Amino acid sequence: MRPTALRLLVCSSVVALLSTMAQAARRPRYGGTLSVSMRAAVTSIDPAEASGDAARLSALVYDTLLTEDDAGTLQPGLARAWSSDATFNRWQFWLRRNVKFHDGEPLTPEFTASFLANAVPGCKASAVGDSVVFQCASPQPALAADLASLRFSITHRATSGKLEGSGPFAIAEFEPGKRAVFTAIEDCWSGRPYLDRIEVALAQDYRDQGLALQLGRADVVEGAAADSNLALRSSTTAPVNLVALAFSRTAQGAADERSRQAISLAVDRAAIADVLLQGRGEAAGGLLPNWISGYASLFTQPHDLARARELRKGTRAAPITLAVAGNDAELRLIAERIALNVRDAGVAVQLTADAQHADVVLTSVPVGSADPEAALANIASALHAPTPLFRDDSLDAAFRAERELLRGHWLVPIVHVSRTWVLSPRVRNWLDREDGEWRLADVWLDVTPSQSPAPKERPAETEHPRP
């Protein structure tokens, strides 16, 4: 063999080997523990009361009949198909077969019907064959979207008292406000997740999260902790949290509407979004972010100190007490800025730790859904505002409902905040969703293959007709 041919043979062999190795690196791997660090001090994973980051953790364990994709489109969940009559009075959901809770109990149509029997006011649920039928006294056009909400997760109380779900992970350990550990379910109806285990460190500030990421103790941390010196991949959501002032409807200090309006006008939202949130926020005049409603510009709130001072004239001079919901340093910073802005308008603001008795509370509320109606309902519920009424499921109805919620300046939107997750290089197949929801069942780690059991076949794509 001539030397030239030999060289070509060697080179082609090396190229082939590298190509094979590259293919191997892109191939999903089972096993490994994903370490997540977050600021939220989650105290409950019960889907009935979870929101925000608690809902993210809850979604790992509990399933709903339907799910939403990041465009707000309903997708099959525990129900493989669904339909309704033309008047939206009767809905029928066909359930998957052979779905079991984590304690082995089968999820049957009868159990599901009895579980949801009183979940939807005005509707009666019953099992019909392998489906659950809702018969409603009045039209319920949003019933399917509602059932995609996490609070309608199908759960089962085991004899041990533990709340069992049917999701890809089960709760292995949970220390409220400190730590949560989830383990993979081998025989999950949606297939075994790639990860063996997820460890979530709760109530970690940005600094600790950044440190954990740099030291390799965390794989996923929140955005503000990103170190620009590291070549890290990040995933930023659309604005999925609303930071708003919610005035107490019973506190004397919040009774004057002109003061509330003056406060709304005095807040420099752009500075908060650009500086305090480092560009992760958008100034908010409305409750819904524009990516959900499309009409957010109609609620733009100007920063008008002169007008605020004018409104303030003749109103009560006693200081208004402002509290921050929860123990969130970022919210606290925003509250301090708001206090400074409002003081410029001649309104004395006193920061207090007693949110229960404060005149106004600064709260961060997850939008919770890409659907305007569901999102507004979530926000109103979280801010203790009256439940919005929708004439129909049109965008105009959502607009009117939102305008009604903002009437009287009892709710003063400040900013919509995006979530950014910074990922360590070994995190693979992280799906960036606009609504910020996690799909950790699809994530795998670039680690040396472990002694993980052979995965089951992932189920074939199921039909998911739109009603």
Add this chain to the structure above:
Amino acid sequence: MSVRNKLLLVLVATVVVTTVAVSIAVAAVARRAFQRQEQARSQAIATQFRREFDRSGEDVVRRVSAVAASDVVRRIALDVTGAHGGAYLSEATQLAVSHGLDFLEIVSADGAILSSAEFPARFGYRDEWAELLPRLSTAGASLRRQELPNGSALGIFAVCAAAGDQSLYVVGGVKLDPEFMSRLAVPEDTVAALFTTPDRLFTVDDATTNALVISATKSGRDTSGIANQGNPPQTVHAFPLKGVANDVLALFVVTTSRAELIRTEQYIRSVALAVAGIGIIFAIVISGWFATRVTLPIEQLAAGAACVAAGDWSARVNVHSTDEIGQLADDFNHMTAELINHRDRLVQAERVAAWRELARRLAHELKNPLFPLQITVENLVRARQLSPAEFDEVFRESTATLLTELGNLRSIIGRFSDFSRMPRPQLESVSLNGLVQQVAKSHEAQLTAHQPPIVLKMQLDVTTPHVEADPALLHRALSNLFLNAIDAMPQGGTLTLRTRGNASDACIEIEDTGAGMTPEECERLFTPYYTTKQHGTGLGLAIVQSVISDHGGKITVESSAGAGSTFRIQLPLPAQAFHTGTDEVAQRSTEKSIGEPL
């Protein structure tokens, strides 16, 4: 109070007052010394505070300069674009941590805060030193009150221009916190504290301290005072701490316990009390000795004088000193000797005078009956030449006249004999009221027969006590006065008999409404053989005085011409004789006139 006691009292009082005065003076001097010492100590602590402040200030200047020279600040100075400077939000925090500063602000040339470590939300706002930044960047450290999200804090601040130019400033500082204060070496009973001004956060329970702090804040000068509400009370020194605008931002307050002073004062008080006690005892002893030495001759003189006053003119004072007291004693002895000589001469003279008076009286009294006797005898001699019948007639008349005049002579001689032989009183308990009533009764006929009439009034106090007296002699004396009163009222009038008693004596008064007497007559009234009557012997009132004197009593007369006379006899009472009160006396006194049963 005796001279000795007075002298003793004066000496003791002098010692006590002197001791107390010295104690007060010593306590005042001690207090002033303590205050000076305490003031010096507070000043030393304040000086230490200022030194520590300066040292920390230099450290702050060094750290802030290091921040200003750091790459991060240089980069910001190069690419700062807007007031918000959103990219620098956390820079100040990181720089503050890395350079050990509690406060750090990165401020643009126009005074806008680009990044703040202590108050991140304050970005874009103007720093309170915005106008002063160029000047302060070369002025070293200053005191400043820094606004924080939840209030404010006091700190030592310095300003430094970034990278040498004036497009960016770094304002940094450290807190004036308890750790800073802990670096001060403060004595055990002293507390050094830092307070903000009263219109902000400073309030204390003690009103005095509060007022002091307010005063120091307003005046801007060091102020001192005493807070009495604490236990123990404390001395408070407030030193104003000023900012760059010369405004009082805080007070450095040094509080010193006054326990040591109080202990010292108590010690001085105790020592003073002990010294005073010992001094008083010593003073009593020495004063007693001295007073005795000084007053003994005086007391001897007083005793001698008392003896002389009591009639013992032979009293002598035995004082053997050469001072004024000795001279006085000699003069006293000489005086008593002279008195005795004078008395003897006087007695002799009076005796001679008495004999002369007696002779004169005797001559006068005897001359009156002798003259008729002589005439009668001469008539009898001449009658021998008459007829027997006529002689018998003359003889019968002459013998009658002779008998009468001889009777008069016997009477005169009897009275003189009575005066010379006054008996000693035989004392017994006598009711004066009863005695007075007896006297009145025995002379009732004379009163009734008197023309023009004399009205008798009896004002007898039934509580008049009994006296120890000879009833016969007293009756005789009262009768004499009674008859004198009748004789004094030839034109009639009122005769009042009055008795009364008090704690020490009983009194009888005989009052007439006659012509009365002149003072000269009153003065000589009781002299023997002196009389205002045409046929009196002048012995009646002398006998009355003798009787009363023998009873230990006293007789006086009050009279004036035309206003009648009142004779008052006072007789001493035996012990506990007077036993009723004045009101009872008034109620039980009686008044009787003639015609009423006596």
